[in-house]
Amino acid sequence: QPGTYLYHAHYGMQRVAGLNGMIVVTVPEGFVEPFSYDEEHTVLLGDWWHKSVYEQATGLSANPFVFVTEPQSLLINGRGMFNCSLAPSGTCNASRPDCALPTLFTAVPGKTYLLRIGSLTSLSSLYFEIEGHPMMVVEADGHYVRPFAVRGLFIYSGETYSVLVKADQDPRRNYWAASHVVGRNPSQTPSGKAVVSYAFNGNNPWMPPPTAPPAGPPWNNTAIRVDQSRAIFAHPHFVEPMPARADRTLLFLNTQNRIDGHIKWTINGVSLMFPATPYLVAMKRGMKDAYEQRPPPDMYDHMSHDISAPAPTNGTVGSPVYRLALGSVVDVVLQNSNMLNNKSETHPWHLHGHDFWVLGYGEGKFNPAADAWRLLNVRDPIMKNTVPLHPDGWTAVRFRADNPGVWLFHCHVEAHVFMGMGVVFEEGVERVGRLPSSIMGCGRSKGLH
């Protein structure tokens, strides 16, 4: 599928250490995209900590719990800034050219640019903007969207968007590109900054813009973020027909729980811990004791559970699998709730191996009675692989379980999946061919051929 995709390591928080990047799949020869542009550039957004991932992981699994807290910098194409006066002496030298403001791209007046924007933040939800240059959103997660204009783009970890930007501003100066944390308090995290340079007129590409960097939207305004989520529809010429109904509905409540003194996230009371032996190997070789055999719950007690009260149960830690019938249609409603500190946060959920139709977003508690289903978009839903679950709300998606294998569906906040915020789907594993011996090595797969 043509589009912009992200890749990163999934084991032991390696993404946090920088093992990530972007892949662009171009359209086949002769294919006409529903928009046009002169040039394209990639924009990979990230966040950065001074603490190593080992320290972060140790804190998350410690009793008492130590959260990763807020990042020290935001990165744009791998580069960020930090107030050097706070750094240990000798580690930072602001006069070095690689400490200068990065140039995002050089704009030629009148040209239109396609920016392929991806976020691989470990924690942060972002707002990305280019001063004075509105963006026309044309693609999301590899699917064409009904174009819509934004002043800046809210983007969640694991998502990609393509936007069109027209170089139509005063070409005698440069402009800020900036990323800002939203959804969490950004007071400890300065905005990510880069420069869009109009070098065409002999302008200096390093020249800082004459204006103050943009401040971004209020970080705690959830409504404007939900509004953008709701503005994303499939492009009218690229609507992927959706099955009319689901064969199975999963209602997933997330709660933050204290389990044996450790703070964990659970889905319907289960905190996911990866087994040492990979699921696929265990299933293909019939190793029934390598992961939990008892199926996890499809539902939580949605009638009586109060989503503004923390954790309904203490929860358990485990490695169970949702076994889906191959080819069946599955609806998932992600239900947010309050954490132990009585607040609700944004969780970008990412599904491996499939795209899903985004049926809709709601506030409060999802009511599975007919009423709630009527609010959902069945006409032109966008397909995505990552979707935000907004604070105090719910998100509903539908997918066809048509890709034989074992697939993770998880919150893309690295610390949260580390704390168990994910589930495992299996479908048609009997259709998966012989596993190559090169993948053997972990747990009881060691030495297998």
Ligand SMILES: O=C1O[C@H]([C@@H](O)CO)C(O)=C1O
């Ligand atoms: O998972 C999290 O834990 C902390 C906090 O809830 C407990 O310290 C936080 O901000 C998270 O996102």
